[in-house]
Amino acid sequence: MKRAYDEAYRRSIEDPAGYWGELAEAMAWTKRWDRVFDTSASPATHWFVGAETNTCWNAVDRHVEAGRGAQPAIVWESPITGASRIITFAELKKQVATFAGVLRKHNVVKGDRVLIYMSAVPEAIVAMLACARIGAIHSVVFGGFAAAEVAKRLDDATPRLVVATSCGIEPGRIIAYMPILEESFRLAGHEPEGVIVLQREQQTAELKAGRDHDWNEEMAAAKAVDWVPVAATDPLYILYTSGTTGKPKGVVRDNGGHMVAMHWSMKGVYDLDPGDVWWAASDIGWVVGHSYMVYAPLLHGNTTVMFEGKPVGTPDAGVFWRVIADHGVKALFTAPTAFRAIKKEDPKGEWIGKYDLSKFVTLFLAGERADPDTVQWAERMLDRPVVDHWWQTETGWAMAGNCLGLGRFPIKHGSPTKPVPGYAIEILGEDGKKLPDGTIGDVCVKLPLPPSGLATLWNNRQGFIDSYMADHPGYYKTGDAGYFDEDGYIYIMGRTDDLINVAGHRLSTGGMEEILSKHQDVAECAVIGVHDDLKGQVPVGFMVLKAGVNRPNEEIVKEVVQMVRDEIGAVASFRQATVVHRLPKTRSGKILRRTMRQLADGETFAMPPTIDDPAILEEIGTALKPLGYAKG
Numbered sequence: 296m297k298r299a300y301d302e303a304y305r306r307s308i309e310d311p312a313g314y315w316g317e318l319a320e321a322m323a324w325t326k327r328w329d330r331v332f333d334t335s336a337s338p339a340t341h342w343f344v345g346a347e348t349n350t351c352w353n354a355v356d357r358h359v360e361a362g363r364g365a366q367p368a369i370v371w372e373s374p375i376t377g378a379s380r381i382i383t384f385a386e387l388k389k390q391v392a393t394f395a396g397v398l399r400k401h402n403v404v405k406g407d408r409v410l411i412y413m414s415a416v417p418e419a420i421v422a423m424l425a426c427a428r429i430g431a432i433h434s435v436v437f438g439g440f441a442a443a444e445v446a447k448r449l450d451d452a453t454p455r456l457v458v459a460t461s462c463g464i465e466p467g468r469i470i471a472y473m474p475i476l477e478e479s480f481r482l483a484g485h486e487p488e489g490v491i492v493l494q495r496e497q498q499t500a501e502l503k504a505g506r507d508h509d510w511n512e513e514m515a516a517a518k519a520v521d522w523v524p525v526a527a528t529d530p531l532y533i534l535y536t537s538g539t540t541g542k543p544k545g546v547v548r549d550n551g552g553h554m555v556a557m558h559w560s561m562k563g564v565y566d567l568d569p570g571d572v573w574w575a576a577s578d579i580g581w582v583v584g585h586s587y588m589v590y591a592p593l594l595h596g597n598t599t600v601m602f603e604g605k606p607v608g609t610p611d612a613g614v615f616w617r618v619i620a621d622h623g624v625k626a627l628f629t630a631p632t633a634f635r636a637i638k639k640e641d642p643k644g645e646w647i648g649k650y651d652l653s654k655f656v657t658l659f660l661a662g663e664r665a666d667p668d669t670v671q672w673a674e675r676m677l678d679r680p681v682v683d684h685w686w687q688t689e690t691g692w693a694m695a696g697n698c699l700g701l702g703r704f705p706i707k708h709g710s711p712t713k714p715v716p717g718y719a720i721e722i723l724g725e726d727g728k729k730l731p732d733g734t735i736g737d738v739c740v741k742l743p744l745p746p747s748g749l750a751t752l753w754n755n756r757q758g759f760i761d762s763y764m765a766d767h768p769g770y771y772k773t774g775d776a777g778y779f780d781e782d783g784y785i786y787i788m789g790r791t792d793d794l795i796n797v798a799g800h801r802l803s804t805g806g807m808e809e810i811l812s813k814h815q816d817v818a819e820c821a822v823i824g825v826h827d828d829l830k831g832q833v834p835v836g837f838m839v840l841k842a843g844v845n846r847p848n849e850e851i852v853k854e855v856v857q858m859v860r861d862e863i864g865a866v867a868s869f870r871q872a873t874v875v876h877r878l879p880k881t882r883s884g885k886i887l888r889r890t891m892r893q894l895a896d897g898e899t900f901a902m903p904p905t906i907d908d909p910a911i912l913e914e915i916g917t918a919l920k921p922l923g924y925a926k927g
């Protein structure tokens with residue numbers, strides 16, 4: 296069957312300038328581009344060079360001017376606090392313009408960085424858009440990160456201002472954000488000039504005179520300001536993501552290319568029309584939150600649902616269906632882990648039948664491998680297409696998917712379907728040669744990366760080249776391993792580096808190892824991601840103690856668990872570690888983490904020929920059994 300996809304994909308690869316140039320016409324620009332894309336700073340690709348625009352103007356003001364002012368822009372549902380709110384595009388414009396005035400009053404100018412550390416409230420979206428309005432660069436930090444992680448981002452982005460909520464709200468506990476920020480300022484040695492604090496009634500913060508300012512008071516006193524034109528290539532935001540070490544990578548996203556890709560994807564990938572209600576159940580601290588809670592739906596004139604709660608327990612496993620029914624949500628996008636949580640609580644889908652889901656058309660999954668069991672369960676329960684798609688912080692949108700706006704392909708479980716227009720995906724071997732169908736290798740994208748692809752890493756162009764572009768010249772290396780089948784469907788099998796995916800959150804085991812090594816009794820260590828039925832993966836640590844240490848192992852384990860919680864945050868879900876006499880290594884001293892993971896997951900594996908001493912694996916297996924692993 297012929298689909299619009301085939302022609303769109305062919306053209307996007309053969310004539311990227313023509314393809315994206317036409318799609319860019321849907322956006323408003325104050326100055327047209329000189330070139331659709333430019334590779335003179337190769338391996339970076341710059342899109343819409345010479346053009347000027349404003350992302351906030353396109354996402355907010357443009358819709359009010361076009362008569363969408365009364366349409367809800369944001370539906371906020373907070374089952375964890377029992378609150379909800381609807382904000383129209385006209386109201387959003389007012390709030391964003393006023394908060395832009397607050398930023399201006401605090402001397403934030405174009406190019407300045409603003410760090411946002413907020414729970415899931417609409418004001419977080421307002422703060423992001425207000426930065427975009429005046430050309431400031433926002434850097435949102437996920438609320439589950441501890442002070443040391445916030446400090447790394449402060450150090451690198453050196454924001455002039457911080458915008459925060461007084462607290463975050465998790466089931467059964469409230470997390471005061473100001474002490475975390477205070478500690479992060481101390482650790483970073485960079486204190487912003489000001490902190491704007493949105494006081495939440497669940498726990499207010501004490502404000503430090505001269506530095507901290509109350510959001511509401513500032514808003515009441517501020518004058519609304521208009522958007523300013525920025526270069527299409529100017530940064531819109533920096534979003535830090537886990538790399539292979541403890542130092543996060545600051546992915547830099549531009550304004551113009553990002554805007555065009557976001558806008559196109561709402562129809563092309565998700566098949567939504569302006570006015571439709573859309574829900575990405577994520578957090579603005581992650582790329583899914585940036586792209587699909589904020590920018591893409593608003594740029595496309597959709598209503599976006601912002602959800603402060605969990606798929607289960609706030610108050611029950613029916614909350615997703617209740618929100619979908621109440622607001623007529625047409626499509627939901629979440630991580631498979633959310634569905635595993637629902638399936639565990641409500642295996643027969645009894646909650647689903649209690650709500651009117653007649654407007655609900657499609658479920659989209661991404662963020663981690665969509666295991667066929669979960670996908671099939673969701674299909675059976677919902678009787679709707681369940682569409683997996685694959686992407687990363689670095690790209691900001693899907694690299695592979697079943698592009699519903701271009702004609703749906705039959706779904707093959709375990710595959711996110713086909714490359715999305717713009718992405719010339721190839722599977723390469725270690726020698727850089729293209730591998731035949733069915734053979735696993737490095738999943739790479741032939742340059743240029745399409746619009747929205749990272750322009751560089753903040754303050755670290757060399758890191759950008761080394762991490763992504765150096766291994767396979769002329770290609771962007773995704774860091775995932777995968778293969779194509781004979782029908783051109785792609786399969787993403789896991790990372791080729793030390794990143795793991797815990798409940799859809801991307802984390803660095805290397806970063807955790809750095810923390811464990813700091814413990815006074817630890818001589819060396821390894822952290823691996825092992826299979827978990829709910830979260831997909833969870834980290835497990837192995838420690839070899841220094842000679843002469845004779846404290847109980849349990850005490851040391853407890854301490855390192857706390858250290859990871861204190862330094863990375865609760866989100867790391869690091870709860871398990873064990874003491875061993877030695878770590879399995881190659882004869883050249885490389886720790887065999889992959890073999891350890893296979894052993895833990897009960898997979899059959901071939902003994903690595905370079906292993907120094909196979910007997911060590913037996914001890915690792917014995918240490919894993921009491922933790923519930925290595926059952927194979």
Ligand code: COA
Nearest residue numbers: 438439463465577583606630632633636662798799865866
């Ligand atoms: N602020 C502070 N702490 C946070 C937080 C936040 N924004 N988000 C999570 N945490 C904490 C949790 O409270 C938990 O703390 P605990 O160790 O004291 O229990 C810890 O971080 C781990 O959180 P999480 O991995 O989310 O586990 P969970 O058991 O709380 O919930 C799920 C499990 C599956 C329900 C949950 O991960 C979920 O809803 N996932 C949906 C998918 C998603 O949002 N993915 C994001 C990328 S698309």
Ligand code: AMP
Nearest residue numbers: 661662663664684685686687688787801
């Ligand atoms: P993040 O940058 O946090 O979005 O994490 C990106 C990583 O998550 C990818 O490199 C993959 O390893 C993994 N990932 C995201 N979506 C999928 C998917 N649909 N299938 C398999 N892995 C995925």
